[in-house]
Each structure stands twice: as structure tokens, then as C-alpha cells.
Amino acid sequence: MTRSASSPALAVTGSTGRLGRRVADRLSAAGLAQRLVVRDPDRAPSLPGAEAVRADYSDGAAARAALEGVTTLFMVSGAEEPGRVEAHRTFIDAAAAAGVTHLVYTSFFGAAPDATFTLARDHWATEEHIAASGLNATILRDNLYIDFFPLMVGDDGVLRGPAGEGRVAAVTQDDIADVAVAVLREPDKHVNARYDLTGPAALTLREVAATIAEVTGDKVSYQDESLNEAYASRAKYGAPAWQVDAWVSTYTAIAAGELDGVTTAVPTLTGHPATSLAEHLESVKRAG
Template sequence: MALTGSTGALGGLVAPALVDLDPLLLVRDASRAPALGLEVRVADYADEASAVAALQGVDLLLMVSGAEAQDRRDQHRRFIRAAATAGVGHVVYTSFAGAAADATFTLGRDHHDAEQALRESGMRWTFLRDNFYADVLPFFADRSGAIRGPAGEGRVAAVARADVADAVVAVLRDPAAHAGATYTLTGPEALTLAEVATRAGAVLGRDLRFEDETVEEAYASRRAAYDAEDWQLDAWVSTYTAIRDGSVAEVTDDVRRLTGHSARSLEDALRG
């Protein structure tokens, strides 16, 4: 078994929970690998040759989706080709709720492309489509405590990152039972951003509020504040429009089905 993402927030929860299975850690920078007494190999999604070499002898692979980038689709496809070339048998991929070619959330389209590449690869696959992270949403707020974006009264079934990690661990411990399966990982309820602000503020001790914007205002405010490319602006703004149009409102029971415990509430996610 090989794990990517162990230096990140999600993979950093998964790797320690699987130490007993002696997984291999694939990282871009060996100096940042967690000190778990596990074998570490260096590979980069964008470097197909290095990935083929690093994946030799691996049958089961956790592929945590790569960092946001304009060429992320190409990076994902390079790594998937490398896995197939190296003889990997089963890839567990962290995708996004509602991944589709026409997903409102533009980065959901990247995830759809990776899913398609895996379907066509000849390898077995399992897709874990997580919603937006409940423990991240409150930190969209600016210094004044305002979460601003064109989300309107739309709802989001945000999931605790810890629940996604628990689901990943459950699948990796019994991969054959989940081959060819797609799971949508959500929290226990769908909340408006106004509700997120009120409830998260109570936990964090901050005066948080939601302020709706038009799409035009959202682009203008972000262009003024950040030196960002169009694809990044599209991703930021579509986070809110995906909430507004209901794309991320579905609540599922997949966290409980996989982990045996109920999905954490917003408050539980923030308390850790």
C-alpha cells in the first residue's frame, strides 16, 4: 500500500492511522515526511517517470487530489498513467461531491476528469467524493468576520475533514469490498452560510456573519484584493455559486456506512 498526501491536512490524519499496515509514503519532499518509521519515496504528480519508479511493487494506492493548479488535470493524468504503468491494481481517489464535466464548482470538473482517467486506466478504483470541509468554511471570513460571496440562501452539507480521513482509512483496510464504488461524504445537515457563520462564531468566539454578493461583485472584490489568474478567481467564486444552486446540498449517510459512526456536526468539526 502507498499513500500520497501524508504531508498535508488529510493525509496527515490517514497515515498515522494505518501504521500497523506498514504503508509506503509518497512525498514530493522527503524532509517533510511525517516521522512514522515508514518507508518514504519521492514522487511528483507532474513527473511521470519519477512516479513510475516510486510506485514499483505497489498494489493499493491512495491518491489524494493534487494542489489547485491550472494544469492539475494534466498532473493527475500523468500520475494515473504512471500508476497503471507501474502495475498498481487499485487506486482510492479523493474526489469532490458532484464531480462532473459541467460542475458549478469549477474544480469539481478537474475531479471528474481524474475519475474518467481512472475509469479508463484498467485499474480498480474507489472514489471518495467529499463535500467542502466544515472545519475550513468559517475561515473564509475576512478580518471583520464577514464571509462574503454569491451563495444566497443556498445550503452546503459540509463534512469534517476527520470524517473523510476515517472513511479513507476504512476503505484502505478493506479495499476489495469497495472496488468500483463511489461514496459522497457529507456532514449530517445542510446549512446556509448565515447558519455556518452564527454557529461557527459561537464555537470560535468570533462575531462571524455572512454577506451575500452578486457574482459581479465577487469577481471585482477578489480581483482587487489578490493577484490571481482567471482560473483561480473562477474557483473561488464558484465555491459560493455551487452552494447557491444546490450543487453541494445533498446529505448522505456514507460517512456512517463506511466508518460506523455518525458524521460530525459543524461544532464537532471545529472543536477537533
């Protein structure tokens, strides 16, 4: 695939999803040209200064062609599935082969080979492969998304899970996108940096439920489940075992204290305070 000299040197993946779309929108609004690397170009957003190119993380040849001429790449982690790490490795190798020099990757807070949250282990393996690739990199270790808290509340108004009284320093997707854009605009300032991205406070899920109830006016409560209760309450979805393990381990990671700890990365990198749960819910209510 041949690129013209005027083709964007900045590429963004995941623009059909929640986080990647936020980043693409912000870059376009700032007047920056970008290449949107997507599985289906017909679903890519139509943005000024953006061109859509087809590629899949697991297709090394297509990814390499899509990334020709790109120097800086924003890589949103792939869909949660058993083959995710291998697909990540394929895409990272393709990026290196295509001549990408700086990769910005969305990882997870506390990523480690023995992390309680099972999918955080995928992120650790991906980080290790990026380090071995020779690429300059910036790792954004996102805490749990504040945006997802309302979705974790059941139809009965109960937020349930085996989190005990552990705390989680969740962060909004908008704040993550603001950080990503700050890094992408001046990547040389963030070479081989790793940022733990959190909100302004670490909350228990009991406090999360109370905040949702206060802002929305809905009756919302928290139920601390046992492990057996957690697996039983999720059995109705018929999800594969690895996925149920991931769901449940989100809560046990909170109980273990692995999602606790507030950082100043968001305000330092964006110039604005990190958004609280209450502020996010108020914003959603106003928009809604």
C-alpha cells in the same frame, strides 16, 4: 528502483498535507506498513512502518519507480493549478504501469463536466481517466471541508460570497480520513465504488456564520454578494483569473444546490456519526 519483498504494498500520497497526513497517521497507528509518495522526502512525516519515496504527479518515470510493488494506492488530488488534470493522468498511467491494482482517489461532490464549481470539472476528468485505466478504483467524492469555514471569514468577521440561501453538506477532513482508512484496510470490499462524503446536515452560509459566532463567541455574519461584488472583493489578492473563478464558483455552486444533500456514507463506512460544524468547532476550541 528495486524494492524488497518486505516493502509496503500500500502507498499514500499527500502525507505532507492536511488530508494525506491524517490518513498516514491513522494507518501507522493501526500498524499498517505504507510507502509515502512525496515530492520532498525530507518533509514527509516520520511514522512507524512508513518509508518515504520521492515522486511528482507530473513525472511519470519517477512515479512508476516509486510505485513498484504497490498494490493499493491512496491518491490525494494534486495542487489546484491549470495543469492538474494532465498531472493526474500521468500519475494514474504510472500507477497502472507499475502494477497498482486498486486506486482510491479523493474527488469532489457533484464532479461533472459542467459542474458550477470549476475545479469539480477537473475531478470529473480525473475520474474518467481512472475508469479508462483498467484499475480497480474507489472514488471518495468529498463535499466542501467543514475545516475551512472559519478560514472563509474575513478579518471583519464577515463570511461573504454569492451563495444565496443555498445549502452545503460540508464534511470534516477527519471524517474523510476515517473513510479512506476503512477503504484502504479492506479495498476488495470497495471495488469500483463511489462514495459521496458529507457531514450530518446541509447548512446555509448564514447558518454557518451563526454557528461559528455561537461556538467561538466572535461576531460573525454572512453577506450574500452579487457576482460583481464577489469578484471585486477578491481582486485585492492578485490571484490569476482561473483561481478567482474557482473561489467564486465555490459559492455559486452552493447557490445552485450542487453541494446540498446529506448522505450516510460516513457513518456507514466508519461506524461513527459524521461530525457537525458545531462539534468540529468545539473540538478545535478544546485543542486550542
